[in-house]
Amino acid sequence: MGDILATIYxxxxxxxxxxxxxxxxxxxxxxxxxxxxxxxxxQGTETDLLFQDMEKKLxxxxxxxxxxxxxxxxxxxxxxxxxVDWSAGWSWIKAGSVLGMTWFxxxxxxxxxxxxxxxxxxxxxxxxxxxxxPTLLMIFIVVMIIAKPF
Numbered sequence: 253m254g255d256i257l258a259t260i261y262x263x264x265x266x267x268x269x270x271x272x273x274x275x276x277x278x279x280x281x282x283x284x285x286x287x288x289x290x291x292x293x294x295q296g297t298e299t300d301l302l303f304q305d306m307e308k309k310l311x312x313x314x315x316x317x318x319x320x321x322x323x324x325x326x327x328x329x330x331x332x333x334x335x336v337d338w339s340a341g342w343s344w345i346k347a348g349s350v351l352g353m354t355w356f357x358x359x360x361x362x363x364x365x366x367x368x369x370x371x372x373x374x375x376x377x378x379x380x381x382x383x384x385x386p387t388l389l390m391i392f393i394v395v396m397i398i399a400k401p402f
């Protein structure tokens with residue numbers, strides 16, 4: 253299996269980067285939709301339903317497939333011989349940051365249900381602050397992968 257993964261490594265890495273870019277785009281955009289939804293839309297209106305539809309499509313059609321493919325191609329990279337050194341600290345910080353990004357994805361999905369059920373209690377400010385989390389995680393991930401500081 254290692255030989256096959258080594259042979260297709262450039263393709264696996266390419267698909268991983270493409271998947272991560274799509275996933276990150278959604279993780280940056282969905283909380284911004286929640287800000288506008290919270291601050292500018294009255295519950296039960298046609299605009300409320302429009303926002304719910306946009307949020308659903310972003311999550312189901314872009315973010316979920318991108319997250320799944322990021323994980324699949326990422327795990328293929330992990331199992332490619334010579335790519336990840338688990339004795340180095342950077343690999344563990346990167347792995348923890350990916351788990352954090354996945355948690356944030358699930359948190360965003362749960363917030364969508366709050367809007368659907370009419371139970372959203374979070375402010376636009378809260379969503380703005382939470383929107384910084386994927387940026388911080390992205391910085392950790394990129395630095396760990398590129399610089400491998402320890």
